[in-house]
Amino acid sequence: MAFLSYLISGLGLGSVYAIIALGYSMVYGIAKMLNFAHGDVIMVGAYVSFFAMTLAGLPFVVSALAAVVICTMLGMTIERLAYKPLRQASSLAVLITAIGVSYFLQNAAQLLWGSDTKIYPTILAGAVSLFGGQLSISYLTIVTILTCILIMVVLILFINKTKTGKAMRACSEDKGAATLMGINVNQIISITFAIGSGLAAIAAVLLCATYPSVYPTLGSMPGIRAFTAAVFGGIGSIPGAFLGGLLLGVIETMAKAYISTQLSDAIVFAVLIVVLLIKPTGLLGRKISEKV
Amino acid sequence: MSENNSQAPILEVTDLGIDFGGLTAVNDLNLNVYPNEIVGLIGPNGAGKTTVFNMLTKVYQPTRGTIKLLGQDTAKMTTIDVNKAGIARTFQNIRLFMNMSVLDNVLTGMHNDISYGNVSAIFRLPKFYQEEKEKTARAMELLKIFDLDQKADLIAGNLPYGEQRRLEIARALATQPKLLLLDEPAAGMNPQETEELMKTIRFVRDHFQIAVLLIEHDMKLVMGICERITVLNFGMMLMQGTPEEVRSNPDVIKAYLGE
Amino acid sequence: MKFIKALWNPKLRSRTISYLVVVAAYILLQVMMATGNLSRLFTSLLVPVTAYTVAAIGLNLNVGISGELNLGQAGFMSIGAFTAVVVSALLEGAGVGALLRLAICIATGALMAAVMGWLISIPVLKLRGDYLAIVTLAFGQIIMSLINNVYVGLDPKGLHFAFVTNTIQMEPGGKLLISGPMGATGVSTASTFTAGFLLILIALAVVYNLMYSRNGRAIMASRDNRIAAESVGIKVSQAKTLAFVTASCLAGAAGALYALNYSSFAATKFDFNNSILLLVYVVLGGLGNMTGTVIATALLVVLPEMLRFLQNYRMLIYAIVLIVIMLVSNNEYLRLKMQQLKTKLTRKKGAPANE
Numbered sequence: 014m015a016f017l018s019y020l021i022s023g024l025g026l027g028s029v030y031a032i033i034a035l036g037y038s039m040v041y042g043i044a045k046m047l048n049f050a051h052g053d054v055i056m057v058g059a060y061v062s063f064f065a066m067t068l069a070g071l072p073f074v075v076s077a078l079a080a081v082v083i084c085t086m087l088g089m090t091i092e093r094l095a096y097k098p099l100r101q102a103s104s105l106a107v108l109i110t111a112i113g114v115s116y117f118l119q120n121a122a123q124l125l126w127g128s129d130t131k132i133y134p135t136i137l138a139g140a141v142s143l144f145g146g147q148l149s150i151s152y153l154t155i156v157t158i159l160t161c162i163l164i165m166v167v168l169i170l171f172i173n174k175t176k177t178g179k180a181m182r183a184c185s186e187d188k189g190a191a192t193l194m195g196i197n198v199n200q201i202i203s204i205t206f207a208i209g210s211g212l213a214a215i216a217a218v219l220l221c222a223t224y225p226s227v228y229p230t231l232g233s234m235p236g237i238r239a240f241t242a243a244v245f246g247g248i249g250s251i252p253g254a255f256l257g258g259l260l261l262g263v264i265e266t267m268a269k270a271y272i273s274t275q276l277s278d279a280i281v282f283a284v285l286i287v288v289l290l291i292k293p294t295g296l297l298g299r300k301i302s303e304k305v
Numbered sequence: 306m307s308e309n310n311s312q313a314p315i316l317e318v319t320d321l322g323i324d325f326g327g328l329t330a331v332n333d334l335n336l337n338v339y340p341n342e343i344v345g346l347i348g349p350n351g352a353g354k355t356t357v358f359n360m361l362t363k364v365y366q367p368t369r370g371t372i373k374l375l376g377q378d379t380a381k382m383t384t385i386d387v388n389k390a391g392i393a394r395t396f397q398n399i400r401l402f403m404n405m406s407v408l409d410n411v412l413t414g415m416h417n418d419i420s421y422g423n424v425s426a427i428f429r430l431p432k433f434y435q436e437e438k439e440k441t442a443r444a445m446e447l448l449k450i451f452d453l454d455q456k457a458d459l460i461a462g463n464l465p466y467g468e469q470r471r472l473e474i475a476r477a478l479a480t481q482p483k484l485l486l487l488d489e490p491a492a493g494m495n496p497q498e499t500e501e502l503m504k505t506i507r508f509v510r511d512h513f514q515i516a517v518l519l520i521e522h523d524m525k526l527v528m529g530i531c532e533r534i535t536v537l538n539f540g541m542m543l544m545q546g547t548p549e550e551v552r553s554n555p556d557v558i559k560a561y562l563g564e
Numbered sequence: 565m566k567f568i569k570a571l572w573n574p575k576l577r578s579r580t581i582s583y584l585v586v587v588a589a590y591i592l593l594q595v596m597m598a599t600g601n602l603s604r605l606f607t608s609l610l611v612p613v614t615a616y617t618v619a620a621i622g623l624n625l626n627v628g629i630s631g632e633l634n635l636g637q638a639g640f641m642s643i644g645a646f647t648a649v650v651v652s653a654l655l656e657g658a659g660v661g662a663l664l665r666l667a668i669c670i671a672t673g674a675l676m677a678a679v680m681g682w683l684i685s686i687p688v689l690k691l692r693g694d695y696l697a698i699v700t701l702a703f704g705q706i707i708m709s710l711i712n713n714v715y716v717g718l719d720p721k722g723l724h725f726a727f728v729t730n731t732i733q734m735e736p737g738g739k740l741l742i743s744g745p746m747g748a749t750g751v752s753t754a755s756t757f758t759a760g761f762l763l764i765l766i767a768l769a770v771v772y773n774l775m776y777s778r779n780g781r782a783i784m785a786s787r788d789n790r791i792a793a794e795s796v797g798i799k800v801s802q803a804k805t806l807a808f809v810t811a812s813c814l815a816g817a818a819g820a821l822y823a824l825n826y827s828s829f830a831a832t833k834f835d836f837n838n839s840i841l842l843l844v845y846v847v848l849g850g851l852g853n854m855t856g857t858v859i860a861t862a863l864l865v866v867l868p869e870m871l872r873f874l875q876n877y878r879m880l881i882y883a884i885v886l887i888v889i890m891l892v893s894n895n896e897y898l899r900l901k902m903q904q905l906k907t908k909l910t911r912k913k914g915a916p917a918n919e
Contacts, residue, residue, distance in 0.1 A: 047694060049840075095887055102894035105633065109847045110890040112840055116883035124876055237701075237836065244698045273728055279709035282702035289695055290687050362795060388797035400792035402785045413785045417797045419778040423806070426777030427770055433777065458574065480796050 014147045019270045020263060025154035025223065027262020028161030032216040033239030034246070034254035035168065036209030042185040042249035043205045046104060049111040050091060052236015053118035054210050058084045058217030059133070059227045060126055066134055073136050073218075080214040088210025089203055097199065122229040133225035157219045164212065165255050172251065177204060185249065238265075241285050247298025256296055313376065314339050315391075315484050315516050316361070321370035322540075323360055330356050331540040334370070338484060343510060343517045345531035347524075347551075349560055352537040354520045355397055358486050362394050363387050375483065389417060393482035395473040397489050397520075403462030407453055410461050410472055411444040414479025447475045450512075451505065466493045471505070478513065485509070487519040491526050499523055503530050528552065536560070579772050582855040583765065589862070590761045605869060614760025615641075615822035617861045620845040621767045621854055622814030627843065628852035629775060630807035631787030632689075633697035636704025637842045640812040642834035643680050644673030644819025646711055649748040652824060653718050653741050656752055666754040670763065670820040677816020680707075681809045689804050704839050711831040716742040747830030748823065755825040763821055767814050768854060774810060783807045848889060 033055060040048045058080040065076035095114050099107045137156060140149040172178040183191040184201045192198055220235060221227060238261060246257025261281060268280040288296065316338040323331050331353040338344050346354050359365040361372060363384045372379045374390050382390065393414075402410050419440060425433045448454040451471040456464065461472060470490055477485055490506070491499045503526055510517055521527045527534065528548045536543040536551060538560040544551065551557055571580045593610065596602040623637045648669035655665045688699050715726040719738025726732045730744060742748050774780045782803040785793040790800050823829065845864055849856030867885070871878035892898060 041694075047697075095891070098891050099894050101896060102890075105627070105847055105851070106890055106894045108633075109844055110887055112844065113883050113886035113890060117880065117887065120880040120883055124880060237705075241698065241702070244695065248694065273713075275713050275728055276709060279706045282705045282709075285702050286687065286699055289691060289699055293691050293695060295695075364791065364794075384791075384794040385797050385799055388795060394795055396792065396795075400789045400795075402788040402792065404788050405781070405784055409781055409784075413781045413793075413798070414796045416778060416782055421778065423774065423777075423779060426779065427773045429773055437777075476796060 014144065015270075018148055018150075019266050021150050022154060023263035023266030024259060025151075025157045025262070026266055027242075027259035028157045029216050029220050029223070029258075030235070030239050030242045030262050031161050031255045031258025032164055032212050032219070033235055034242040034258040035164070035251060036212045036216075037240050037243040038246075038248055038251060038254035039181075039205050040209050041243065043181060044092075044096065044202050046096065046107045047111065047240070048096075048209075049108065049236070049240075050114035050118060051209065051213060052232035052234075052239070053115050053122075054084050054088055054091075054213040054232070055217040055220065055235060056122060056227075056229065056232035057087055057118060058214035059221045059231055060122060061214070062218050063131060063133055063221070063227050077215070077218045080218055081211045084214035084217075085207045085211040088206040088213070092203055092206040097202075119229050119233075126229070128229055131227040133221040133227055135225065136222040153222055157223070160215065160219065161255075161258075164215070165251075168208075168251055177201070181205060238281070241281070244295055245285055245288055247292075247295030250295070250297045250299070253295055253297035260296075312340055314373075315375060316518070317371075317373040317376075318361075319371045319373075321357070321360060321367055321372065323356060323365060323368045329540055331360070331537075332369075334537075334542055336535055336542075336545075338516050338518055340483075340516055341510065341514060342532050343506065343519070343530050345527045345534040345548075346518060346520045346537065347522075347527055347534060348537035348543070351539075353540040354537055355488055356540075357537070358394060358488055358520065361387070361486060362392060388480055388482075391483035392486060393477035393480045393484075394486035395470070395477055395488055395490060397492070399466075399469050399473055401461045401469055401473055401476070403460070405461055406457065407448065407459050407461055407464065407472055408441065408444055408457040410476050411447055411479045412440055414476040415440050415444065416480075418479075418481065444479065447478055450509065451475045467495075467498050470494065471502070474505075474509070478509065481513075483515055485515055485517045487517060487521075489520055489522065491521060491523045496525075499526055502526070506530055578855065579768075582768055582772070582858065585855055586761065586764050586768065586858060590757075593757070606866070609866060609869065610757040611755045611760050611825040612822060613862050613865045614757065614764055615818040615825070616842065616845065616865055617858055618760075618763050618767045618818035618821065619815045620842050620849070620857045620861045621764070621771055622811040622818070623842050624846045624849070624852065624854060624857045625771050625774070625814075626807050626811035627846050628850075629771075629780070629787065630783050630804055632804060632808070633694070633700070633843075634808070634811065635697050635701035635836070635839050635843065636707070637700075637811065637815050638834040638836070638838035639704035639707035640677040640681060640815035641819035641822065641838070642707060642711055642831055643677045644670075644816030645823035645829070645834065646714075646742060646748060646819075646831070647676040647816070648673045648820035648823040649741055649751055650716055650718075650723070652751060652754065653739075654723075657718070662752075662754040663759075666756075666759055666821075666824055669754070669824055670759075670817045673820030673823075674813045674817035677819065678809050678813035681812025682805070684812075685805045685808045689801050689808065701836065701839070704836060708831050708835055711742075712745050714742055715740065715744055745830065747828065747833070748826075749828045751824060751827050751829075753824055753827060755821050755823075760821055763817060764858065767817070768858075770810065770814070771854060774806075779803065779806055844886065848886075848893075 033051070037048065037051055040046065061083045062076040062080040065071045065079045066073065071079065091114055095110050096107060099110060137153045140151040142149050172182060180191065180196045180201050183194065183196055184198055188198050239258065242257035242261040243254045245261060246253030246255065264284055265277055265281050268277040272280060314337040318334055318336040321331065321334040322329065334357065346357065348354055356365065360367045363379065363382055374387070374392065377390065379387055402413060405413070419436055421432045421436050445454055445457065448457055451474065453468060453472055453475065456468070461469065464472060474487065474490065491502055494502060506517060507530060531548060533545065534548060534551045535545045536557050543556055543560055544554055570576065593602065597607060619637055619641050623634060626632060626634045651669050651672045652665055655668060684703050688696060691699055713728045715730045715732055717724040717732040717734050717738055717740045719734040721735060724732045724734060739750055782793065782798045783806060785798055786800040786803045793800050819834070845861040846857055848864065849860030868878055868882055871881055874881055
């Protein structure tokens with residue numbers, strides 16, 4: 014029974030990772046860049062929703078929406094100012110710029126809101142009790158998992174059914190050809206950043222509801238974890254990010270519960286390495302081959 | 306048949322074929338190359354000529370058939386082994402080491418002919434200087450053949466197209482092959498350059514005593530220097546023969562011009 | 565005179581400049597120190613700067629020359645650092661003097677990091693591009709996470725090890741060298757600026773001599789065109805391993821130098837952020853450009869200190885400077901202008917391109 018309980022809380026954590034990883038993966042798939050500032054967008058989302066609730070006294074759902082709106086705008090602004098001018102530059106130059114943006118966001122947050130840890134209000138207390146009280150699942154975990162599934166379904170429908178979604182797929186295949194087909198590639202990249210950042214805000218709210226502390230470097234660790242999850246599942250693949258996130262959450266929770274809390278980090282990354290050695294492009298990633 | 310055929314072939318290709326995801330790209334190819342001859346591999350676009358080169362050099366693993374190099378089966382060889390065994394090649398879309406100097410490109414071709422190790426290199430032992438001097442001299446000789454010796458210190462990526470093609474041949478020769486595979490060596494060259502190239506290919510063959518197998522669309526070059534020609538169409542061998550036989554074969558004309 | 569001329573020929577010039585820059589900086593800083601013109605703060609930064617420079621030179625071999633992104637270089641620094649802590653304590657017990665102790669620690673730190681680098685490279689270099697980058701990141705995290713859980717004690721009976729929980733029981737007179745998350749404690753310092761300076765020269769010599777040799781050409785050829793490299797008989801994975809292991813080795817040496825500069829430090833000193841910082845030095849200094857790496861490392865380690873007058877704003881300004889440098893240096897228009905200027909200058913001199 015303990016195992017089942019760990020599994021469910023692992024899926025809860027994994028759902029948060031999956032939502033962040035989706036943002037990473039979509040941006041990578043289309044802009045072909047590792048956006049290391051993605052984790053810090055989460056942090057901004059956390060602060061926005063925190064202040065919306067505590068200072069403005071807004072209800073939780075409205076605060077969450079505010080975070081989504083602000084993060085979406087932030088994501089698009091970052092893309093426009095820092096990444097768009099580097100479209101032709103080497104991927105390493107873009108990577109370093111992303112790191113600069115990450116430092117910028119962290120330090121700006123520290124200046125604006127202080128480096129002290131703020132306690133996030135309790136959103137949803139209580140739990141469902143099953144098997145005569147042997148297994149209890151918090152409402153929050155249920156909401157997190159359901160949100161993740163909902164996002165996943167909506168995203169897949171969006172990518173496969175809408176015109177914009179199809180344009181996104183075309184851009185990830187071949188930007189040159191997409192341009193020739195009359196697709197505005199810059200606009201598509203901008204939309205991708207908007208979606209990714211909006212998802213980061215949702216992840217922020219769910220993350221803080223579970224681990225209620227808000228501080229300027231809050232996004233770093235979930236950022237790296239989610240990046241790992243995206244690679245784990247096959248970066249660029251949406252189902253891959255989903256699967257990678259969930260697996261990572263479960264592995265991390267299990268490692269903490271059954272092996273060692275201190276070594277959970279090492280275990281998570283070791284599993285990643287093993288997976289990549291067996292499947293060099295991740296679980297659901299496509300094989301890449303060079304034409305001679 | 307020419308006198309060459311009394312000797313053992315350098316390259317013996319038997320019933321060679323490859324499929325990509327269920328599609329047959331090349332099938333039933335038989336081809337022998339004898340010492341010291343220049344053989345042409347021609348055919349319309351998409352006939353599978355470059356695919357043949359990629360199988361010979363093990364960039365692709367053939368699905369069927371055998372490739373024998375100097376009597377030795379290459380089935381278990383890698384690209385690297387094949388090069389060590391005596392095949393060097395150039396590429397249709399030029400693949401130079403673009404950020405390295407012209408001289409270094411050729412020296413890189415001598416990789417397996419240099420014996421000093423990392424210790425000699427890092428501590429700059431006499432062995433390093435001696436061998437580098439020797440190989441540099443040989444590399445400069447090679448560059449001279451291709452009229453590139455004046456440009457030895459330039460970055461390869463900055464050379465004009467025709468010179469890049471010539472440098473690629475020089476680099477291939479640096480590996481001291483017994484069989485040289487040239488993939489469209491005259492592509493992008495003007496008639497005068499092509500004329501020069503023909504002379505150079507002949508000179509290289511005589512000077513280094515090697516066989517040459519070349520893919521080319523420039524019929525003047527093919528007919529001018531090849532002793533034998535193999536024609537491919539849709540991955541199948543259409544015919545094999547001397548330039549005269551190929552020129553007068555109605556199937557070949559049909560394949561090139563369509564119905 | 566003939567010798568000097570040889571050092572200035574186009575093929576050797578970039579190398580000569582590297583060594584000259586390092587020597588000139590060393591002399592200048594020594595004079596400043598002797599005349600009391602270097603603040604205590606800057607003096608304290610000298611050894612860390614040299615350590616980061618050595619690690620960054622190694623990283624540039626990996627990223628610039630070999631062309632593989634490496635996000636775990638700091639992990640190899642930590643292997644060197646913690647090896648040095650243990651070796652140093654052993655040598656001190658044997659009564660070895662500070663200089664020799666430092667030299668041996670650097671050598672063993674470099675060796676340990678190289679061995680780890682080699683072990684890791686076997687699986688890692690099968691992967692390509694961004695997947696390889698994430699695996700180096702993962703290894704960096706694993707190394708840090710493991711060292712965070714290591715306990716090493718030394719008493720008259722010898723070394724004692726423990727993992728995850730400190731179960732070491734020592735005889736009287738024993739001391740704890742590495743204590744998990746607290747990191748190394750009670751290190752007898754031995755590093756000096758001169759030692760760091762010499763280590764930079766050695767690192768430059770190793771990297772340059774490797775670059776301009778048979779295997780160096782193989783490394784660059786594998787970067788420029790993998791398929792062509794194989795077609796001339798180069799084992800690409802072997803070439804990449806050589807670059808990776810040499811980079812790890814230099815990071816290990818750098819870590820040892822860094823370690824013996826402080827009486828205590830934690831494993832988090834070598835976390836992901838530090839790997840990223842090293843990468844920033846390499847990219848800003850120019851891929852494959854060792855002189856650039858030396859200058860960029862020195863400037864960027866010192867920059868936050870020089871920005872101290874900005875107080876709380878300094879890291880924000882640092883971030884903005886970083887972004888602006890990347891945007892400006894990658895601006896197409898400016899780059900074109902720079903190239904025109906360059907060709908103009910070289911044409912005037914009539915000098916051919918350098919290596």
